Amino acid sequence: MDTERQHGDEPHQPSPTVWPIGFAIGIAVLLVGLIVNPLWLSTIGGAIAIVFGVLWARAATAELRGRTVEVEPERRDLPEPGGDGAEAAPPAAAGEAAMPLPAPGERFPRNRFLEGATLGLGAVIGGIITVPVAGFAVLPSFLKQKKSTVDLGPTTDFAEGQWYTTTFIADPAEGEVSRRTAFIRNNGTATVSGAQEPSFTIISNRCAHLGCPVQANGPSGAILGMKNIVQHTKNGQVTLVPVVPAGFGCPCHGGQYDTEGNRTAGPPVRALDRYAFSIVKGRLILESRFSVSHVDSTGAQAKIHKYKSVGPGEHVDGLEQILYPINPPHH
Amino acid sequence: MLAVVNYPLDWLEERSGLIGGLRYFLFRKVPSDTNWMQTLGSATLTAFLVQAITGVILAMYYKPTPGDAYKSIQNITDDVTLGWLVRGMHKWGASVFIILMFLHMGRVFLFGAYKYPRELNWVVGVLLLVMGMMEGFTGYLLPWDQTAYWATVVGINLNGTAPFLGPWLAQFLRGGQEIGADTLTRFYSLHMLLIPGAIFALIGLHLYLVVRLGVSSPPWSKEAAGMERDGHPDKPLRRGLTRPAPRPAGGRD
Numbered sequence: 001m002d003t004e005r006q007h008g009d010e011p012h013q014p015s016p017t018v019w020p021i022g023f024a025i026g027i028a029v030l031l032v033g034l035i036v037n038p039l040w041l042s043t044i045g046g047a048i049a050i051v052f053g054v055l056w057a058r059a060a061t062a063e064l065r066g067r068t069v070e071v072e073p074e075r076r077d078l079p080e081p082g083g084d085g086a087e088a089a090p091p092a093a094a095g096e097a098a099m100p101l102p103a104p105g106e107r108f109p110r111n112r113f114l115e116g117a118t119l120g121l122g123a124v125i126g127g128i129i130t131v132p133v134a135g136f137a138v139l140p141s142f143l144k145q146k147k148s149t150v151d152l153g154p155t156t157d158f159a160e161g162q163w164y165t166t167t168f169i170a171d172p173a174e175g176e177v178s179r180r181t182a183f184i185r186n187n188g189t190a191t192v193s194g195a196q197e198p199s200f201t202i203i204s205n206r207c208a209h210l211g212c213p214v215q216a217n218g219p220s221g222a223i224l225g226m227k228n229i230v231q232h233t234k235n236g237q238v239t240l241v242p243v244v245p246a247g248f249g250c251p252c253h254g255g256q257y258d259t260e261g262n263r264t265a266g267p268p269v270r271a272l273d274r275y276a277f278s279i280v281k282g283r284l285i286l287e288s289r290f291s292v293s294h295v296d297s298t299g300a301q302a303k304i305h306k307y308k309s310v311g312p313g314e315h316v317d318g319l320e321q322i323l324y325p326i327n328p329p330h331h
Numbered sequence: 332m333l334a335v336v337n338y339p340l341d342w343l344e345e346r347s348g349l350i351g352g353l354r355y356f357l358f359r360k361v362p363s364d365t366n367w368m369q370t371l372g373s374a375t376l377t378a379f380l381v382q383a384i385t386g387v388i389l390a391m392y393y394k395p396t397p398g399d400a401y402k403s404i405q406n407i408t409d410d411v412t413l414g415w416l417v418r419g420m421h422k423w424g425a426s427v428f429i430i431l432m433f434l435h436m437g438r439v440f441l442f443g444a445y446k447y448p449r450e451l452n453w454v455v456g457v458l459l460l461v462m463g464m465m466e467g468f469t470g471y472l473l474p475w476d477q478t479a480y481w482a483t484v485v486g487i488n489l490n491g492t493a494p495f496l497g498p499w500l501a502q503f504l505r506g507g508q509e510i511g512a513d514t515l516t517r518f519y520s521l522h523m524l525l526i527p528g529a530i531f532a533l534i535g536l537h538l539y540l541v542v543r544l545g546v547s548s549p550p551w552s553k554e555a556a557g558m559e560r561d562g563h564p565d566k567p568l569r570r571g572l573t574r575p576a577p578r579p580a581g582g583r584d
Contacts, residue, residue: 064338140513141503170509177397177511210488212481252485311501313492323494328502 017059022052142328146171150286152238153231155198155279158186162226163259165205165216165243168286169236176236181205181213182275182286183248184240185259190300199300202275203248203261204289208268211312212252216245233283248272260295260302269315271295274304293317355542362548368442369546371435376534378428382466383531385421386523393473395519397512400475425467432463444547452540455533462530469522475515483518484510 026049033041102108150168158164163185171178183203190199205213221227221242229240247264248257256265261272271294276287289309293316296303307316314324344350392411394403407414436456439445445453472483487510491501506513 061338064334138503141506142499145508174511175397178509210485210492212485252481311491311498312488314498324498325495327498 017056019052019056019059023049023056026050026052145329147288150235151233152184152235152284152286153229153233153240154282155186155200155284156282157229157231157240158184158200158284159242160186160188162186162221163216163243163245164229164240165220166238166240168233168238172235179236183216183243183245184284185299187300198279200277200284201260201299201302202277202286204273204275205248206273206312207250207252207255208263208270208272208291208312209250209253209255209266212250214248214250214255214257214272216243217247217249217256218243218245220244260298261292262294269313269320270317273309274306291316359542359545361546362552364549364552365546366549368438368549371431371438372541375428375431375435378424378431379530379534381420381424382428383527385417385424386527388417389421390523393519395473395516397475397515400473400515404474404476425470429463429467432460436460442547442550449540449544449547452537452544455537455540459530459533459537462526462533466522466526466530469518469526472515472518473522480510483514487514 026045026047029045030042030049031045033043033045148171150170152166152168163183165181166184167179167181169176169178170180182205183201185201187199187201189196191197205215207214221244224242224244226242228242231238231240245259247259248261249255250266250268254266255263255268257268257272258264261274263269263271271292273289273291275289278285278287291307291310291314293305293307295305305317308327310316310324310327314327315321340350389407392403392407392414394400404418407418409415439453439456468483468486471486472479487501487504490504491497493500502508504514504517505511506517
């Protein structure tokens with residue numbers, strides 16, 4: 001009988017063995033010994049572990065080495081009828097008729113309720129977890145976008161009629177990574193509703209095509225013997241580099257602009273963005289950025305067609321503006 | 332001696348069925364006239380695994396902050412033993428992965444292997460292609476040099492010019508109004524966790540469908556499509572091109 005039994009016909013039941021317990025004790029002694037007495041206690045523990053480990057390995061591989069393994073089959077003993085308080089089951093024929101067997105595929109209210117409860121409860125738990133996580137992933141990009149102003153130092157640093165490539169740190173908390181550039185020209189004064197007010201042209205260097213940094217097309221002021229001006233304000237090191245531009249050009253895709261920021265060539269869809277400004281105690285303060293479709297006239301007489309700040313490549317006027325009906329919150 | 336090898340394998344098979352599963356996966360029947368071109372999918376998978384492994388190791392040294400990112404890249408390239416090699420594998424392997432995806436896609440297209448019943452696997456493959464391109468886009472920022480920074484500015488702003496939701500998508504990708512520390516950490520997380528996870532899952536689905544539907548024969552195959560290869564050639568079956576065998580009706584119950 002036993003000889004006919006094919007390998008794999010019956011599940012292997014590993015025979016119970018005490019060797020792993022001895023092995024575990026040996027390891028425990030070894031570890032304690034490492035703290036208490038590495039020389040003696042650890043050696044003893046190691047020896048115990050090795051001896052029991054070998055015995056355990058031999059027991060585990062007994063079958064592999066061709067030794068017959070005595071496996072005691074697992075049994076569930078039935079309670080003896082009438083014995084030890086257990087009532088004998090009544091014969092099948094006694095009592096009322098048994099419940100009919102359910103038809104294949106038949107469903108019961110309890111069955112449906114449990115299924116619905118499992119799915120519904122799972123959905124509720126999933127929602128409770130997903131909603132805040134999804135909000136955390138998406139909302140911070142749009143909420144609490146802070147508006148900051150930039151102190152560029154005394155207005156007297158900006159000689160009248162001269163362009164300066166001005167770099168500054170837009171958000172001191174963010175650090176050097178928020179260093180931005182603007183082209184600034186002091187236009188002297190402009191007449192606004194009868195009063196004389198200071199006028200500055202402040203153009204952002206971000207191309208209105210896809211946001212690359214435009215450069216001044218022209219030499220730096222060094223050829224006129226002008227020096228760079230370096231200030232330290234709350235916006236880090238503010239550097240004013242005098243420059244003599246004939247316009248502005250973008251190195252990425254060749255967008256070209258005149259000195260008022262109007263597009264003259266290339267792919268940009270509008271003029272360069274500008275910064276609003278104020279003058280507080282004689283210092284030039286940059287306010288928020290705004291977008292510009294185009295600028296008529298120049299300098300202090302310029303008529304700027306202003307729009308809310310939008311991203312590069314977005315049309316602010318003409319037919320295409322309907323493609324960008326709602327913009328995310330900007331400062 | 333053979334028993335020493337077989338014993339642990341039998342032990343594993345008896346308790347998990349994994350060995351049989353692996354055999355089922357590896358020793359499938361394929362058409363007799365399969366072509367070297369049909370190894371491009373496996374090559375793409377290998378390229379992805381190289382990216383995954385080298386990427387895990389690079390993540391041990393890379394620091395995704397504006398102040399440290401470029402320095403840590405320099406450290407990997409110049410100081411860490413064999414760092415130049417692993418970074419080089421990841422950098423050039425990225426291109427290899429993208430190129431192989433396109434070659435594999437071209438092979439499937441030219442062989443007509445996207446046709447019934449494999450349309451769904453083409454769709455899964457296209458999703459994998461999109462995920463691969465997103466890996467390229469998010470990984471490009473991580474060296475945090477001038478090229479990386481401005482290429483990402485342009486890439487995000489390109490997304491921003493999409494009609495209607497474009498500006499919202501761009502601001503989501505930047506993690507705010509301007510590219511900064513949040514953009515770098517967000518791209519790092521997308522690049523090493525979210526997108527690779529999605530790619531692994533989609534590859535699983537892709538391979539499942541390959542195994543289920545079988546490998547298609549080349550278009551020049553002399554054996555007519557829609558016939559059982561190792562069965563009854565006079566009984567055309569509109570059921571894939573070669574495999575699988577029909578499932579027994581009724582299932583296991």
